[in-house]
Amino acid sequence: MSNILFVCETNCSVSQLAASYLQSKLKENGRLDDFEIACRGLHIRKGDTVPRECIEAMHQSGIEPIAYFPRQLTLKDVRVADLIVCMSEGCAKKLTSSFRSAEGKVILLLGLVGRKEDVFEPRHAVEPNKNCLAMMAPALDRLVERLIV
Numbered sequence: 001m002s003n004i005l006f007v008c009e010t011n012c013s014v015s016q017l018a019a020s021y022l023q024s025k026l027k028e029n030g031r032l033d034d035f036e037i038a039c040r041g042l043h044i045r046k047g048d049t050v051p052r053e054c055i056e057a058m059h060q061s062g063i064e065p066i067a068y069f070p071r072q073l074t075l076k077d078v079r080v081a082d083l084i085v086c087m088s089e090g091c092a093k094k095l096t097s098s099f100r101s102a103e104g105k106v107i108l109l110l111g112l113v114g115r116k117e118d119v120f121e122p123r124h125a126v127e128p129n130k131n132c133l134a135m136m137a138p139a140l141d142r143l144v145e146r147l148i149v
Contacts, residue, residue, distance in 0.1 A: 002147070003036045005081035006109075007095055011041025011070035013054040014087045014119050017133045018109060018140060020058050020066040025144045035147065038081075039066060040073035042094055054122070057129030078102045085109050085143070088118035112139040112146075 004022065008015040019039035026032045048070050058065050078084065078099040084106045086092035096102050109119060119136055122128035 001034060001036055002082045003038070003080050004147075005077055005084045006037075006039040006087070007042065007073055007084055008039075008087040008091055008119075009042050009121075010048065011039055011044060011072075012048055012050055013122055013129060014132060014136075015039035015041065016050050016054060016066060016070075017058065017122075017129065018085065018087065018119075018136055020063045021061075021133060021137065021140050022143065023066055024063045025140065026147070029144065029148055031148050037066060038071075038077065040071050040077050042073055042091060042098075044070045044072040051124050051129075053124050053126045054129045056126045057122075057133060060126070061130065061133055063133075073099075075099060075101070078105075081105055083107065090118070109136060109139045109143075112142045115139070 006015040006019040016039055019037050023037045026035055050068050055065050079101050084102055086106055086108055092106050092108060096106055122132040
């Protein structure tokens with residue numbers, strides 16, 4: 001079983017959207033049992049939740065949320081991950097400077113489709129969350145292709 005970990009700053013929306021989308025696609029392809037999908041944040045604030053607008057955007061897109069509460073990235077998460085997908089270059093740099101065991105495991109999501117920009121943070125509105133998911137979808141689809149070969 002391969003462990004795929006999505007990481008963003010707060011684990012409130014972007015990594016939640018990406019992980020939920022990937023899990024949904026792997027399930028559609030009958031390959032979910034071959035993977036453990038998780039998402040974490042570098043800086044979690046006590047009491048935060050995944051915004052209802054993010055959850056609504058997933059539901060409108062036919063995706064089941066992977067989680068409803070953000071989770072803090074830990075050393076154990078990094079060690080067990082086979083692949084760590086970051087949503088921004090800044091996030092990837094912070095992660096690799098904080099966790100030596102992340103070296104060689106980290107990729108930038110949009111880099112999978114040759115794009116150099118970061119995934120934008122959609123904040124609290126349904127449409128921006130759907131737009132963020134649409135921005136990530138081609139890269140996530142490419143990741144699915146690579147994982148299920």
